Amino acid sequence: MQAILDAIMGGDLAKVGEVPVPDSYRGVVVRADEAHIFDGLTTRERDPRKTLHVQEVPTPALGPGEALIAVMASAINYNTVWTSIFEPVPAFRFLERYGRLSPLTRRHDLPYHVVGSDAAGVVLRVGGGVSRWRPGDEVVAHCLCVELEDAAGHDDTMLDPQQRIWGFETNFGGLAELAIVKTNQLMPKPAHLSWEESASPGLVNSTAYRQLVSRHGAQLKQGDVVLIWGASGGLGSYATQLALNGGATPVCVVSSARKARLCRQLGAELVIDRAAEGFTFWKDERTQDETEWRRFGARVRELTGGDDPDIVFEHPGRDTFGVSVYVTRRGGTVVTCASTTGYLHQYDNRYLWMNLKRIIGSHFANYREAWEANRLIAGGRIHPTLSKTYPLEQTGVAAWEVHRNAHQGKVGVLCLAPGEGFGIRDTELRERHVNQINRFRGE
Template sequence: MDELSAAVIAGASPDVLESLPVPAEYNAAHLRAEDVGIFSGVEDKDVRKTIHLGRVPMPELAPDEVLVAVMAAAMNYNTIWSATFEPLPTFNFLRHYGKQGGWAARHDQPYHVLGSDAAGVIVRVGDGVRNWKVGDHVAVATAHVDDQEPLTQHDGMLGHEQRAWGFETNFGGLADYAVVRASQLLPKAAHLTWEEAASNPLCAGTAYRMLVSERGANMRQGDVVLVWGAAGGLGGYAVQFVRNGGGIPVGIVSSDEKAEVARKLGCELVIDRREIGEISADPDVTVAAGKRLGKIIRREVGEDPNIVFEHVGRETFGVSVFVARRGGTIVTCGSSTGYQHTFDNRYLWMRLKKIVGSHGANLYEQHQANRLIQRGKVMPMLSAVHPFQETGEAARAIQLNEHLGKVGVLCLSPAAGLGVTDPALRARIGEDRVAPLMTA
């Protein structure tokens, strides 16, 4: 272990951290360009074969960036896409970005350091960074934006140069160190452990924008909100935002275990997918499933959903369009079962429904979501923690859908449970509520 890492773990002062040299190399979970094509003709694209753990060169820091000593990170499905090189190799993203030249050229490497969620300690700041300093405890938001692009000033997610950090950029969070733009930084919630804090930004920010933001569904008090995957990472945060905002969360889950989690999070109604029967993209099957689902919701809640929180994609999208009430909104941020959606457009146009595309969250939305987390109003969806050496196993569990909520990875943190600097708030909230999936 290098001197700087050891000092961070020991809780050294900012002065000490600044006095120690930045190592020339660091440990990182990364892909190698030479592996692209390894899964050609292979049915089981096991991500453990392509996620490598080892040393990579330390990049130079741009003026608007900080170097974060990563205490913990969290897995996201974009790491699975990256490690299977689907729908295309992420080296294509790095190559395209690198063509801009300047600081962007650093990202085009024969290796790709993964990870879009992290929490840690700032150990260096670029010359242009004003609001952050060495020693600050931070969580890292995912949106990597160009603050000199006009559209970014309107909404960071609309900018043409908006990228998902650690997916469409290099030097991500599954490592001892991460290179982070200052516009990605959030203050770490003081009552959370490193791994709990690392699990929040991507999914919590995405769910906030989808539901609460005026750029998403703009949820109101009393709205009935149908949440697919209500015990998952995205869905679990969605349920909490609906409940906090005075809405009525209706969760769909796939097992008894997940049903219990959804109820614990605050779902007013939990529906097991088996109650709905067959679901597919076939038009006749879609309408039949939509009728069965709508009947259950109307029987138990009394009305159709104002909002459908959709991220499953091809398999469920037609049902989501069908089941939303007249004038309702289907808000979507992903398609884990396929991107090519089919639905009966009559149920959209003749019933005046809206489909809203949503992606990530801008810094203000991330700040608002993080403020709720800091105040203990939204809880981490962390369900499991792995040591860094098991990063591949953690990714494999997500690939096989063997997990609940979010899966954490310890990077520099020597053990789970560290990083809490406000134990009094944690005690007031209650240990069983702080991380509900860890005690489920």
């Protein structure tokens, strides 16, 4: 492993393919024999620090159409938190199902699960049939894993019946020194960013791009008013940037003055601090408060000069879905990609059907959407929102921060990279955007 790192750090990437691949590597894993460790505990009480272990694992054999990459840095996503607390189900069920698909996928069905759905690194080896990528290429990996053996996936790969999220529903993920990916997950690493900065946007930026911009999502256009929940978080911070970059007006909803300040640093002018303004959308566990819906809608119109949102960017789920449907303008769109506060949504359907509103379900992104989202990063149009990084050994702590919502933007993890700030190639482009790149640092 040290020889691989030396070749990368020395800049002699042409020799990376000549360095022997080690028989094993360090990865962050959850273990099948701990899948019931949190039984009887609430979601809040479940602690990723107890279940995310750094251990040596065997290097898997490389299959056709795959690449082995040396992972310099990765990042924490909510799916890593879910995996670590075994909710809504233990991810080993996903690995077992995938393992039944073919002799090649059987490799994934193991009593340990190497997690992680983001990665920036260097290609070490490619499998048979690969022509686009070669050893030494600096890459980032998006997390869409598809087989594309079914016609349903060839119009939109997210509709492939075998669509999975790498490192969540498959093994050999990015929170490790090495990772196995399909080569159609690879994209060029943004040259002006460090390894940890490059690793942080992948999942959330691509998800926000499909959700807001793509024809499969809300198809954001210039002049749209976009209500963004959790606008300073991992997803929301990219949604806010995409809205601004596309000529829309974001209305950013956050839960503290600190988060409101971050949104304004992104360039947003309309911000609602729901904690400071006392918005509570439920009277109790079973009853939503429509008077709060109306008060919230009035506050949005006050900020926008009388306009209701054309688009509501939804991901909290249960806590906010009722008010999201209510405040969307007549003919507008609620687009949802997650349910971090609960999966069972309740809303008053009268406000949906009588006002011709739409609800769109959105999940990650296809290769084209991920590539376009990465191109915006590489061109300096959208910027990382990395706030802090942890060493691989402290991945459990990093996931705990995300689980408690104590983070801002994205939380990175250094894998093979010996520290922060390595991997920057285009210093001129970086200098033009360094303030935007560092907006979330230290938050």
